[in-house]
Amino acid sequence: MKDFKNKTVWITGASDGIGKELSIQLADRGARVILSSRNVEKLNAVCAQLKGDDHVVYPMDLLKTEEIPQATENLLTQVGDIHILINNAGITQRSLTVDTDLSVDRKIMELDYFAPIVMTKAMLNHMIARGNGSIVTISSVAGKVGVPMRSAYCAAKHAIIGFMGSLRAEIHRHGIHVLIVAPGSTHTNISINAIEGDGKVHGVTDPAIANGLPVSIVAKKTIEAIIKQKSEIIIANKRESRLALLYRLAPEMVIKKLRNMRVT
Template sequence: MKTQNLQDQVVWITGASSGIGQALAIVFAELGMHLILSARRDSELQRVKALLANQEKHICIPLDITNAVQIEQALQQVLTEKGRIDWLINNAGLSQRALIQDTSMDTERKIMEVDYFAQVAMTKAVLPTLLKQKSGRVVFISSVAGLIGTQYRATYSAAKAAIHMWANSLRAEVAAQGIHVAVVFPGFVKTNVSLNALTGNGEAQGFQDEAIEQGLDADEFAQQTVKALLQNQEYIVIGGRKEKLGVMLSRLSPSILYKQIRKAQVK
């Protein structure tokens, strides 16, 4: 990986208390960057911070990304303590495991609030700082589900697709001002995402999916992701052979893809 010009850069990661967020934090810290770790639970953020190289460079800011007041307070703390923001990693998210007919409207709205509106709010809060700097990177962790759509993930897929399109528009608007926008599409990655995925009534599923258990290791995902970002890639699909094949088919032959999805009964 390229390591030049990274030592003084500030990376703000949401959803940094576990899984993909934790793994990305470890990689960025190894590159010597300053990390802002945000998630709801301070105790878990402190646990992640203890795993990082150069701990004195990093700060933990507990944050509910659906709370606009907390976002503004966190932003002011970042600017006070670090003076700038070079990378915003919109990673916090909420998955789903329920059929459409079994999903309440409250659950539909909760998933969309976390996976779309909160990402937009975080980015809009940070954007004036990036524009003033005339530099910066905004990264959205979407999902292969946002490119394909499968059973049991309708709202999650819709939210992840929506943030992809919003990111495309943002990229077009700010590219000339020195701001780089990237979207990462993970396939199955070994995290606790399915433990916390919402069922139709809004409760956590509470157990791991077999596909997640057999997915890509989070540390390997993070290494591949950061490598691609440092190469200035904007559309980054990371996953196993099946996920990459599905993304390819979604472009070349959607009808074949959806026949395969119906047969597979993905859950």
């Protein structure tokens, strides 16, 4: 793929953070963007910022996974071909496992794992029939290494990498590209929107997030990986990239470090 002219890209979680920045940068590169998330006002505000005038705001609550297949059919009827799906919407956690209610594990799993797989399945036949397409999913460095205070989040982000790996092998023959993006700490509202063990919103920007990568870099590298049809990329500072790499090479060393790791 050379550019995004005549390409329609559907982005979940487009109202804020990484999804908002992906929308802006993809529109700058000529894409038509379909923006989804729950907050219509915020989606409209992002849409108004985009270069070009054929973008579409398509509000969805992805926790209502049972509504996704019909919503996808309706969208395809409305907009025609969708060439790239970016499963970006997500929520994280700030709690020890021992303090985490099962409803929190289920909520995170529903949004960070089941929603992207339902979205992907809803788009598959459409992409297979056309013989091309890209399915991009924003996982995390927490999908590569299990870190403290994030057991549900790490579980969902690991699970989606496994699902997409399997799917990638199955659908390459149909011309469909599958990309996993694993960002490290990125400066967004993610920790403000994170949930604690009892389901309460965390409401605080933690230091690692405040000092995280700018969304502009994460979006730019994600877009470059789509163009180059990469399978998986880690976008993180040196410390977090090294953690993911070391975990593959010398897991016991990292496991010992993680016992004393300070995570908020």
